[in-house]
Amino acid sequence: MSLKSLSRIIALATFALIAICIVLFIDDEQRIQLIAQDIEEVSTIVAESMTRTRALLRFTVVLETALLAALIGFIVFGLSRRVMRPLKLLRSNLRAAALDNLHVIPVTGPQEIAQVANDAEHLRRSLVNQTDRAHQSIQALHYEAPASVAIRASLDRQIQPVPGFAGYSRPIEGVIAGDWWWAGVRSDGKRIFAIADVSGHGVQAGVMAIESRSIVSTALASRLPLDEIALALARHAWDQGMFFTLFMGVIDTDSLEYCSAGHEYACLADASEQQLLPPTGPVISNLGGHWTVARVPFTATSVFLAATDGLVEPTSPAAVDRWLTEAICTEPETPENWLNHLLAASRNATDGWPDDLTVILATGM
Structure with missing residues (x-):
């Protein structure tokens, strides 16, 4: 290459x-x-x-x-x-x-606030009752001061509280009235009670009320039969033309024995039903009469209520029964709370009471 x-x-x-x-x-x-x-x-x-x-x-x-x-x-x-x-x-x-003591305080809201409202409503009811008593005392002093104060104090006097009982008495317009109630405990442990409504007003009715109450309370404590007590009262020398209705009762452990001398309203109730207790004889008067004794069951849940015509006549027995059922179902389980609820409902429905008013309430033990 x-x-x-x-x-x-x-x-x-x-x-x-x-x-x-x-x-x-x-x-x-x-x-x-x-x-x-x-x-x-x-x-x-x-x-x-x-x-x-x-x-x-x-x-x-x-x-x-x-x-x-x-x-x-x-x-x-x-x-x-x-x-x-x-x-x-x-x-x-x-x-x-505070402006109107008849204004009902509704119990609403959460539990704690509802409890406060409930306590406030109880306080209001207590103040209303105290106001009524003060008004009654002022009027009594104006009309029949000495006799009215003495007789009313005697009728209102309760020796000692009786377990399971609560009562209330208020005369109309501060005059002397013959309504009274009484409760006690016998020596055998049975609870005894009576409620009466004497006819008329004034000193005569007040004296008759004191006398009849003394006789009935002594006879009940002495264990006399109820029909014999009514017969003895009819034989007593009462003033001409005077009379009174009377309901007497003896509460045992499981029963209520009673004698009703023409008493207008008495009932036995619980949370579900009411049973009216009819009279077992005529009113107590110089005309005499015949009375019998009745017995009904009375358990731990039973509630007895008796009242004079001042509670029933402005409304009706059915309304009183309804208020009692409401009290049993909504109020704390004490006779005082139930009675206060009943009185408040009655007062609100009637705008005050037009007649003498006496109520007694008893519960089972």
């Missing part, structure tokens, strides 16, 4: 190598462009992801703020509805009761 041929070969090889380098350079440039495009696309995706993440974070913050505000609003609304509103209502009712 000549030198000239070798030179050509070398030249061709050199050109070929340069061509290969150029091709490789162009290929690398394309690869670099592709890599750059990939990087740019990844950057775009990352930027979009960051934008979405920031938007999601902003939405989450807004949502949490809204939920927190809603929770705070719900708590405030709940406090207002369950606490503040019942308190405002109770406050307005207390103000109304």
